[in-house]
Each structure stands twice: as structure tokens, then as C-alpha cells.
Amino acid sequence: MSTLPPKLSAAIDGVPMEYLLAGSGAPPIVLINDAGAPLEGWYKMLPALAALGTVFAYNRCGIGNSGNAREAQTGAAMMETLRALLFKADLAPPYVLVAHALGGLIANLFARSYAGEVAAVVWLDASAPEEMDARQARQGRLSQWLRRALDLAQDRDTLNETGQLSRSVEQIAEAPPFPDIPLTLLCAAPPMLPWLTSQAELDARVAGQRRLAALSPRGCRVVTAGSGHFPQLSEPELTLAAVRDALAAISPR
Template sequence: MILGKLPRRQRLHTHAGSIEYVLSGEGEPVLVLLNGAGVTLEGWNRLYPAIERIGRVLAWNRFGVGASSAPLLPQTGTVVVDALRALLAQLQLPPPYLLVGHSLGGLHANLFARRHPQEVAGVLLVEATHPRDREQLKGHEGRLASVLGKLLQAPQKLFRANLHSELDWIDALCREVEAAGPFPDVPLTVVSGGNDPPTWLVAPEVLRLRRVHQQELARLSPRGRHVVARRSGHFPQLTQPELVLDVLRELAARARAQATTEA
């Protein structure tokens, strides 16, 4: 599949450091893309340019990822969500937002939605991490880096340091999600990969629990639904971008309809 082309990269200088981002598209709601652990902006490139026709789109690299500055603080969920909200404010992108979180970014989207429900129009969780998945991630940074390198056609050394840095704080992030308020009553879609890794790599019981957790994520909102990307593993946005785009279009339409109803 031909890779999509990301918009022009930009950098915003904040009191906490420089943040690398891309901003493009028009319309509402504003789509905010939250990367997986150690994944740079390239993790979304196959959604472009089609995603720009769904709404205004912001993709960004957290501190310590890509060309963004090294973090000055531990990258807990609170620190990441606060940095994102500061970025949105400085770019003058008003809420409500449609949050799109992949893998670890799903935990950040989950926390954002619970902490700031009035700022959220809808949530898309793509192969998102459940708070009780955290034990499965520990010790697998090397395998994740190998997968990332193949999918994004980049050297593994670009991802290993980022993976270690971000996963060091996953316990704190999961505790923050579990302690936050309830998930809001907003349109929610969970996309899970249906192509499981081989059992010699991941134990069957771990896979079973992960499938249960994905279903639990879809039940966070009474407006939640679950979509299985049959031909994908952990990166449906790269292996089945059209499916993810279709889900996004439908979710954005539901978010607009809800906003009209509540107006």
C-alpha cells in the first residue's frame, strides 16, 4: 500500500519545551490524534489525506517523541493531557474534540475524556490499552520496536528509547485513569485487530483477556460500539486505513448529530 503523505510538520515552543505537530483539514469536530507508545507522527500517515476531509485534524508528538523536546517532567497521564490541552489552546482549536487514541494513546484519550468531559465530542480507541493490560506491555519494548520499524520503515533505534521512556510511566497513567471520574456519555467506537499474534509469542490466556478488555472499553459509554479489523494486528490505521477512516466518518457524524440534539 502506498503511504499517505503527512502535512507540513510544525513546531510550537511552549514553557515546557518544543512540540512537533501537523495541523490540516477543515470543519468540525476537531480530530485529535494520540500516538501509541514510542510511535511518531508516521503512525498515522496512511490516514492522510482522506482524514482531512472529515474535519480539522491535529496530530502531535509527545515530549520525548520524534522532534519534540525531551520531557522536563515524568510523563504521567496528567502531564501528557495538560500538555495537549495547552497545545490546543495555543493553536486556538476550541472544543469539543473527537479524540483518536492508538494503543498507549488510548489511555491518554480515556483520561482526557474522564477529566474533561465537556470538551469531548466523541472518542475512537484503536487497539487501545486497557488499564489492566499494563502488565502485558512490560518487557516487550524490543518486540514493539521491531514491529514499528517494519511498519514505518525506519530504524528500531528511533523507537527503543521512546518506548522505554513512555512505558516507564504506564503504571502511574493506569492508576490515574482508574481514579478519574466516569467516562462521559459520548459516541465511542473501539477498533480491535482481529489478527492475533502467534501463541508462541503471546500466551492464549493473555490474548483472551485482551479481547475481554477490548469489549469492556466499548462498554465505557452507552453509545459505544465495537469494530473488529479482521485483517489487522496492533496497527489497523496502517494495515486497514480505509476501515479506520470509515469508522471515523461515522463517529464524526454521530458526534455532530449529538451536538445538534443538545443545542
């Protein structure tokens, strides 16, 4: 495993939040994890990303050495914590948000709520908000058990972000429109755990991804046939290329 830079910590509303910085230059590249995932999940990409500019990665509440949440971890709560942490880290906007899976909800809401602070978005196997909400409603017994196991592992049954999906989706629907910025969505094919996914859900997933990519006039959807659910691990070069393209697209600005 590549050596990570030393981890730092800053208190946001009294809760210690763990993060790291690498590289230098603007705009900052902000990495947003999936639910329950630690910042170490970006280890394959950090050195190459640091060569492109300043890279910021962090652990959300209850992960690593970040403190437990004191409020329900809705998309808005997580977005405001991230924004406050970026300012504590002395990183000025605009940002390039690189978000994996559920982290895409945070990036989606951030770009809508603070359009002037987001220069570009790269989504890694992220789902459309309405698709995530519908998936939660359709969960089978195994999926429900996996979610409960994650809740128990994070020790935050009532505050855990996976239990706040419906409210997070509502917050995105209530937010301003997505801005006209470079947007890339890398989509896994086939999806994670295909044997648990009906054809109707697969079709809904593709339709949702196309809607996500169409949020911006400069949006595009790229199917990553060899990546699975974690393109930052299975095809880091492809993910790096998407970030590089996003930086190139905003450089004239």
C-alpha cells in the same frame, strides 16, 4: 508516501512540541500515537481525514523534533501537554480523539477529566488500562528487552511513558467516569505477536476490550480481522469509516 502538510512547533512549558494541521471545520479530529510512534504513521489517512474536518497530529516528547520530557510522562502529564498544545494551535473543543494502542490511555483519561471537551473517541487496537498494567507485570525476557530497547532509543529511561504505565493506570482509576459519548474500539484479530501471548492473556485481552467498549452506552467493539496492530496502515478505509461514523453520531449536538 502521501505528502504531509508542513510541520509546526509550539513550546509547552518550555519544551518544543511538533505538530501539523490539515483540513478545516469543527470538531477537530485529534490523532494520538502509540508509544514511540511518529505522526508520520497517519500518512495514509491524513488526506481523507482532512476532507472531513480539521485534523491535528503531533509528536510526543522525544519523538521527531519534539523536545525531551522534563517530567515523568504519566497519562496525566501527556494529557495536559496535549490539551495545552491544542489550545496553542487555536483548536477549540470539543474534540474527536482517535488514539492508537498506548495512546488510548491518554484519550481515556482526557475524556474522563475533560468530558465537556471530548465529543467522541475512536480507539485503534487499544488495551484496557488494567490489561496493560497486568501485561507489564507478566512480561517475559523478550518483552522486557524490547521495552528497554525502546527506553534507550527514546533516551529517557526514568521519564519514558512506557515506564509510567502503572501510575497512568492509577490516574485513570482515580478519574471521573467515562462520559456518555460515541465510542468505537477497533480490535485486531489476531493480536500483535500472538506467539508471545498465552491463551489466558488472549482471553483477558478480549474481556478488557469489551469493558472498554462498554465504558459508554454508545460504545461498540469492532474486530478488524485484516488489520493487525495498525489498522490506520493496513485498513485505513475501515478506520476512516469509524471516524466518519463518530462525526455523524455527534452532528445533531
